[in-house]
Amino acid sequence: MSDSYDAESQANASALVTHSGNLEDNIKQLSDILVSLQSTDYHEMIKIISLISYQSLVLENIITPIGSGCPLCSGHGSCVDGVCICDSGWVLQNCSMSKATLQELITTKLNVIDKLQDLYVTAQSDELTDFILKSLQQITINPEFNNEQTMTKVKETLDEMIKVETVLTRTQREVFAQTVDNIIEYAEIGTL
Secondary structure, X not given: OEOOOOOEOOOOXXXXXXXOOOHHHHHHHHHHHHHHOXXXXXXXXXXXXXXXXXXXXXXXXXXXXXXXXXXXXXXXXXXXXXXXXXXXXXXXXXXXXXXXXXXXXXXXXXXXXXXHHHHHOOOOOHHHHHHHHHHHHHHHOOHHHXXXXXXXXXXXXXXXXXXXXXXXXXXXXXXXXXXXXXXXXXXXXXXX
């Protein structure tokens, strides 16, 4: 874009999803944005996908239970020896999320990973590689909001990045290593 003096500059725009309403609506909103991506500008697509993975992490952090949830167990379970035993169809330490909502979140994450895998081949800059690695890290941070499929897809994406003989910067290597640590933590916990 140019100003009245013919000086040129570049403008970048990003959209953040606001968290209002219920969790299901927020996850659906992220999923809808992801599905609607039609841009041929790969840089902008990767940035939007990165924002979606960040917003997913924000949602996870908002709903991550603090403590055991006992004695109430969010009204969807029973407290036994200080631990919530969730009713059928409910998950998390405090039984606050339906399995259907968790599956919707996981499906959104899988779609993010698929898009990142597709776009990685076009990531010919450190900036785009940064966005992709950071997105993968954000997807894996909370093990209780993942499953074997998300972790396997992230691992496959990381493997593909290494096969391409990408030279990663120090920061990229650190994010890569943290993502691998998240995958190992998931495997050790045996969540889901």
